[in-house]
Amino acid sequence: MSRARARRRRLNLRFAALCLMAVFLLAGAVIWLAAGRGLPAEGVEVPDYVRQDFLTVNPWSRPGTPLEKVDGVVIHYVGNPSTTAQANRNYFESLSSGETETYASSHFVVGLEGEVIQCIPLTEIAYASNIRNDDTVAIEVCHPDETGEFSPVTYQRVVELTAWLCRTFGLDPETDVIRHYDVTEKLCPLYYVEHPEAWDAFRADVAAEMDRQTAVS
Structure with missing residues (x-):
């Protein structure tokens, strides 16, 4: 050849x-x-301590827009001392009338006794974090007084929920867990903006909780 x-x-x-x-x-x-x-959270089951009480689909608090990626968790405070998780969830629902023309909601609300209500499915966006609505999960947190500091039982539940979200979506608490303040410079969550050392401790506690959850899973 x-x-x-x-x-x-x-x-x-x-x-x-x-x-x-x-x-x-x-x-x-x-x-x-x-x-x-599918969407990142499609088929994800929330922990047993979460009670689902979804808002009705509406333009003001639950638009039904798909959450196509999850790049972070945003921590908020409700700004209304001593109000319950259910009261804040109901407030979001009341916005559906459109009378106040207010856009607001959150995926989760953590209450004064550590109770957790899920208002928005993890497959949909919430109106909570402005330009980060499209790629984050939002947690609103109740607090007992004007300082905005979370009570011990509430704090522990927020740590637990945030750690679960980080594990579920492969997030790093050091870089991917942020405050509303980090998005818009709004003083939210107030105590953890005014006390940055407390915020650093929170993220460290989330990292430790992630390790604990991994060890027992």
Whole structure:
């Protein structure tokens, strides 16, 4: 066989191999698309301590817009001392009338006794964190007084919930757990803006809780 014919044969074999590889990749892509990628939180079950009481779908507090990625958790405080998780959830629901033309909601509200109400599915955005609504999960936290400091039982539950969210979505509490203040410079959550050392301690507690949850899972 001449050198030219041998070279053409090698080129033809390479071309056939590349075509075969392309067919396999295309078939895989078709199957993947047919199955549907879904949303990051699709099929995720929340912890037992979370009570789901979803808002009705409406333009003001639950628009039903898909949450297509989760890059962070945003911590808020309700700003209304001594109010309960249920009262704050009901406030979000009241916005559905549109009378006040106010956009507000949160995925979770953590109450004064450590109770947790989920207002928005994790597959949808909440109106809580302005330009970060599209890629974050929001937690509103109740507090007993004007300082905005969380009570011990509330604090522990927020740590637990935030750690679970970080584990679920592969987040780093050092960089991906933020305050509303870090998005808009609004003084929220107030105590943890005015006391940055307390905020650093919170994120460290979340990291430690992640390790604990991993160890017992």
